[in-house]
């Protein structure tokens with residue numbers, strides 16, 4: 130199966146996010162970036178499908194942040210082609226970015242497009258469904274696991290619902306799936322293999338260009354969440370904190 | 386200008402989604418500013434059965450079409466689009482649910498309407514809406530201004546006080562102008578979790594581990610503590626994704642909703658999707674090395690320490706107490 134995967138860089142939330150003086154955007158100067166978690170699962174799912182049923186995997190990304198690292202890692206894991214969309218500045222908002230990804234993906238003519246269902250820095254519901262709309266393909270998201278279906282030209286995608294319940298969705302191809310989890314955790318790849326991939330991988334450049342469009346929403350301000358009722362913090366050594374917790378539990382009759 | 390607010394009253398396995406009454410409340414705030422009405426829309430052959438619970442709406446519309454019997458994005462979006470076009474609402478409110486995550490952006494793309502996810506507050510401001518949304522895993526808020534209509538808003542469950550069901554609304558069966566097409570994505574059956582595992586929804590004490598537990602081997606520390614407390618171990622999504630625990634132990638949006646007497650969150654950041662499943666616990670204690678972690682906003686007590694250091698100390702202290 131010919132599969133395209135979109136991967137995005139997101140700021141690492143371990144570092145506090147700084148708000149720029151404008152108040153409406155982040156100051157990414159001090160941020161570090163990493164691969165969006167659900168995109169990592171989308172890539173893993175694509176590689177698993179390829180290994181089980183043949184075909185090839187093309188990874189598509191906007192040139193931003195540490196994306197080269199991510200792309201060499203993807204190549205080392207087994208991606209066959211890497212397509213990079215050139216950018217002079219930061220990526221456009223997700224809905225506009227989806228149009229760029231669509232332009233880059235059309236020449237690949239994939240049967241299946243896998244994208245992480247969510248990136249934590251998005252405010253408008255994600256690249257995946259907007260990409261489906263831009264490609265004119267059907268879409269279903271919040272997927273954990275994809276199997277090649279009994280029907281030819283279709284896959285079974287497992288859509289998550291509350292209570293660890295899943296709906297098996299029969300999806301006619303071509304289609305875009307919003308992936309939340311792969312059938313297996315994303316594989317580990319040794320650094321030596323990534324170094325090898327750096328020597329041998331050729332990135333292809335996509336000529337996709339942004340079409341300017343009026344944004345439909347505007348960020349008036351960014352702000353840290355108001356600490357309504359913050360937890361009472363227990364301090365001291367581990368032993369002191371442990372004994373405070375035991376006291377709290379004992380008071381409530383939870384340890385006797 | 387458009388005044389009414391359309392609420393998708395989502396049915397999941399024969400019950401209305403809990404977020405429905407929050408959507409009705411949010412809808413009321415927006416609609417009453419300009420004398421508009423709150424319209425509830427139920428999709429599916431058995432839709433009328435849910436109408437009595439939707440009394441907080443002014444009008445209840447039911448689209449009864451066999452293609453809507455089980456969820457599929459094509460027919461759902463088509464039906465919602467038809468009703469939206471006919472009613473011309475100022476806003477369409479959906480829950481940030483598995484269905485909402487498909488339908489809201491697909492509708493927004495079809496009709497080129499503005500979309501905001503993660504909505505926690507929605508206020509009308511003249512003809513515009515001002516929406517407070519949560520993102521970055523609950524670590525950042527954005528105030529978003531939406532000028533166009535309809536504004537499609539995906540509401541985070543747990544953000545609004547649910548509207549109560551007083552009201553006189555009548556059911557309006559809605560006929561669509563043409564039958565719905567099945568679409569390329571079709572529902573093909575439910576896959577239920579395997580029975581036999583501990584039912585975490587029935588436990589008084591839950592020791593819950595997140596990515597901060599770092600390695601599968603460290604789960605044993607949590608098991609020991611749960612044993613000492615007479616509770617069970619559960620987890621956030623990344624731990625389940627690693628295959629370290631079965632899906633029946635996942636707490637949150639796609640996992641279980643739990644309400645134990647004591648929930649100990651160990652190395653869990655407290656993303657909204659996790660909070661959704663546990664914030665009703667009587668007592669929440671969170672342990673996290675990051676003082677900014679959103680879990681501390683809903684925990685009663687917190688400690689900024691390494692879980693791997695605290696776990697053995699806490700197990701020992703419990704055992705000592707019990708003698």
Ligand SMILES: Cc1cc2nc3c(=O)[nH]c(=O)nc-3n(C[C@H](O)[C@H](O)[C@H](O)COP(=O)(O)OP(=O)(O)OC[C@H]3O[C@@H](n4cnc5c(N)ncnc54)[C@H](O)[C@@H]3O)c2cc1C
Nearest residue numbers: 595596597621622637638639640652654658674675691692
């Ligand atoms: C549609 C959808 C459904 C979802 N459903 C669910 C769901 O049902 N349940 C769920 O949990 N998530 C769900 N998620 C995922 C959710 O958004 C978060 O990604 C997830 O909850 C994060 O898990 P975490 O807190 O364990 O990991 P992280 O967010 O990575 O947090 C790990 C935390 O551990 C702390 N830490 C690290 N090391 C240590 C240490 N040694 N000691 C103490 N603290 C440490 C860090 O400071 C950090 O705060 C869903 C997402 C989507 C999009």
Ligand SMILES: Nc1ncnc2c1ncn2[C@@H]1O[C@H](COP(=O)(O)O)[C@@H](O)[C@H]1O
Nearest residue numbers: 280283299300301302567568569570571
């Ligand atoms: N995987 C599929 N996705 C979408 N439509 C399908 C699929 N399989 C069959 N159909 C069509 O759906 C219609 C109803 O099929 P059925 O549900 O089997 O009665 C028929 O016209 C089928 O051709």
